[in-house]
Amino acid sequence: MQVLLVEDSAPEVRLLQEILKSTILTRFELVPVQRMSDAIAQLKSTHFDIVLLDLTLPDSTGLDSVSNLTSQFPSVAIVVLTNTNDDDLAINAVRHGAQDYLMKRQLNPDTLIRSMRYAIERKQAAEALREANEILEQRVQERTAELKQEIERCQKIQARLELAQKAAKTGTFEWNLQTNEINWTAEAEALYGLAPGSFAGSYEHWIELLHPDDRTKIEIEDQQALDTEFRILHPDGSLRWIAVQSSLVAQPLRMLGIQMDITEKKQLEAQFLRAQRLESLGTLAGGVAHDLNNILTPILAVTQILPLKLPNLDDRNRYLLKTAETSARRGADLVKQILSFARGVEGHRVSLQLSHVLREVQQIIQQTLPKSIDIHTNIASDLCTITGDATQIHQILMNLCVNARDAMPEGGTLTLQAENIEIDHAIARLHLDAHVGSYVVITVTDTGTGISPENLNRIFDPFFTTKEIGKGTGLGLSALLGIVRSHHGFVDVQSQFNQGSQFKIYLPADCSKECPSEETLQSLSGQQAWVLVVDDEQAVCDTLQAMLLAHEYQVVVAKGGTEAISLLTEHSEIQTVIMDLMMPTLDGWATLPLLRRVNGEIYAIAMSGLASTEIVTQAERRGFQGFLQKPFTTQDLLKVLAQQQQQLSFLV
Structure with a gap:
């Protein structure tokens, strides 16, 4: 020294x-x-x-x-x-x-x-701690710079949009206020979906073309020659937005002006507002996900520990515990789905047997869909495995089933099918994202209202929905398409109006690979190995300790980084630490180097309520050898600990 x-x-x-x-x-x-x-x-x-x-x-x-x-x-x-x-x-x-x-x-x-x-x-x-604060400040500055660039980009898009509106086709009109006669050009008639020369030329005819909810407002405003916007109904029933700019001219008293179709502008404004809301959702989701997962972690753990602690539970209580566990898992999956959409978090890709996911979806829809809907399933017994994220596949299948339910308000038939298929060159040429090879195809078919031809090519557009306001976001199918493409698959849709729809999800398969069997909890016992648990949440510490003790581990618990250093100094037999990354005073990032000064061979596993590729990569780069996303199951915990078997001599 x-x-x-x-x-x-x-x-x-x-x-x-x-x-x-x-x-x-x-x-x-x-x-x-x-x-x-x-x-x-x-x-x-x-x-x-x-x-x-x-x-x-x-x-x-x-x-x-x-x-x-x-x-x-x-x-x-x-x-x-x-x-x-x-x-x-x-x-x-x-x-x-x-x-x-x-x-x-x-x-x-x-x-x-x-x-x-x-x-x-x-x-x-x-x-x-000072270095950690500097890194955090640097990241904040970098993110601020990115947001400024994004704002500038959006402002440029808005400027180009305004320029495009000025260059768009418009229709002119002349309205004689004394005789109520109106003269339109052919372009103005086209804005209203009318054939050239079919406009009657009267004020009353024009008012009839407006949306009923806007007529009173326009009748008050049009006498003042003000710029205004209103909705119209095309002969096919579609709704369009029209903007009018006009001025009064004397002798004779008349109003001259132009009419512009601003439907796309209105739609873009609505999408921009939705995008802003989603960006806020992403920020909020990242901020609360850690706390939500800290709440769900002990709930999920307790539902798995109690059956071990109380082996004599009756069937009713076991059912209640299973219900609580299922609800906790769904809550955790919901947080993951929100983060996955709002922040682009990548899913956890593993070798997956889709029949398990399909049976789970089948059980859920049988319990939740109306009795007026008949559910049929046809799942091949020899389905090949895929490489994918079970939660994301579950999400898109549930989305399709919910859409099918909404399309059959009076009841009908919903069919789930899954089979292996070989895509050849002839089929691959028909689909942009398809490649020659083996696929598993999942088919969801309903006998509902179907999709009109004019909407069929728009169903995957973000924010496009035919549902009533408040009953659909228009994000479900766009998220579905994004998930399928991220799995290197493709989607095929067939629909006939008032006859039903059929969605086919094609996912690349490996028929030569078997899905790995799940290890039993008994095979993952700790054999009295010592583990240090570090988390500022008391409930997380208690449940983690109970989970580990129930599977033959010896456990010491620390409420923060400083206490963890002290306990590691006192217990030289500890060779594994499971530590939360976000803690007050001394967080997991700053604590690990100090623990390694006491025991350079310590095996470190990070815990966090947030999970993104960046966080996992950073944890590995900073010296953590494993990662657990809260909430996690006993199986998840024991699997991460079992990864030490080849590195620590006291594990077999």
């Missing part, structure tokens, strides 16, 4: 030299200087782990000495030495940047060395 001693008393220097020489476990290299100027010169040229500082020097005295060193060398630990037994001075020295305060007359080897070690550890912890 490199020690710089700033002391102008030769006897005190010799005393400290003798004290440090007498130590056995640590070798110290002591460099003594008598003046502050010499100390500064030494620190500029040589690395020191710690400074022992006397407060009475020829060229510097009191707390000025501490402030002088901390301002120039903020990363060096300082222990103040003095003959004055003054508690206020000690507190002020620490406030000015020192890590400890010792009385010279009370020095002994144990006190001095312990003080030096603790001072260095506190300084390193403070430096780690």
Whole structure:
């Protein structure tokens, strides 16, 4: 340990030299200087782990000495030495940047060395926290810059939109206010969906073309020659938006103006508002997901622990526990789905047997869909495996089933099918995203109202929906398409109006690969291995401890990073730590390097209520060997711990 001693008393220097020489476990290299100027010169040229500082020097005295060193060398630990037994001075020295305060007359080897070690550890912890704060601040600045660029891009899009509206086709009109005669150009008639020359030329005919809810407003406004906007109904029943700009002309009194179809502008405005709402949802989801998952983690854990603790539960109570577990899992999946859509979190891709997902979907829809809907399933027994995310596949199938339910308000038939298929060149040419090879195709068929031809090509557009306001977001099918494409698959839709719809989901398959069998909980027992659990949430600590104890682990619990360091120092047998990344004071990022100073071989598993590729990658880069997203099941926990079997000799 490199020690710089700033002391102008030769006897005190010799005393400290003798004290440090007498130590056995640590070798110290002591460099003594008598003046502050010499100390500064030494620190500029040589690395020191710690400074022992006397407060009475020829060229510097009191707390000025501490402030002088901390301002120039903020990363060096300082222990103040003095003959004055003054508690206020000690507190002020620490406030000015020192890590400890010792009385010279009370020095002994144990006190001095312990003080030096603790001072260095506190300084390193403070430096780690400072670096973490700097990284966080940098990220905030980078994200702010990205948002500014996004705002500028949106403003440019809006400017181009306005330019496009000015260049769009418009229709002119002339309205004689004395005779109520109106003359339209052919372009104006086209805006209303009328054939050229079919407009009757009267005010009454024009009013009939407006949406009933807008007629009263327009009858009041049109006498004032104001710019206005209103809705119209085309002969085919579709709704369009029209903007009018006009002015009054005298002799004879008439109104001249132009009419513009602004339906697309209105739709873009609505989509922009929805996009803003979704961006806010993404920010909110990221902020609350950690807390929500902390709430769901103990609930999910308790529902799995209680059957082990209470083996004599009757069937009714076991059913209630299973219901609670299923609800907790659905809540966790809901958080994942919100994050997946709002923030683009990638799913967890594994080798997957779709028959399990399809049976789960079948059970859910049989319990939730109206009895007036008959449900049929036809799942091939030899389905090939795919590489995919079970939660996302579950999401798109449930979305299709819910859409089918809405399309059959009076009842009907819903059919789920799944089979293997080989795509050849002839079929691949018909679908942009298709490739020659093996696929599993899932077919969802209903006998509902179907999709009109003019809407069939728009159903995957974001925010497009034919449902009433408040009953659909227009995001379900666009999310479906995104998920299928991310799985390198494609979608085929066939529909006839008032006869029903059929959606085919094609997912690339590997028929030569078998889905890995699930390991049993018994095969994942801990065999009395020691685990340190670190989380500031008491409920998470308690449930994690219970889960591990129930599967032959020995557990110690810490409520934060500082307590974790202390417990690891006391229990040398601990070789695994499961630690939350987001904790007050000393979070998981800053705690891990300090734990590794105590035990360099510690196996670290990160926990977080947030899960994105960036967070997982960062955890691996910062030294964590495993990752658990809250909430997690007992199976998830034991699997992560079992990954140590090839790395830690005490696991078999």
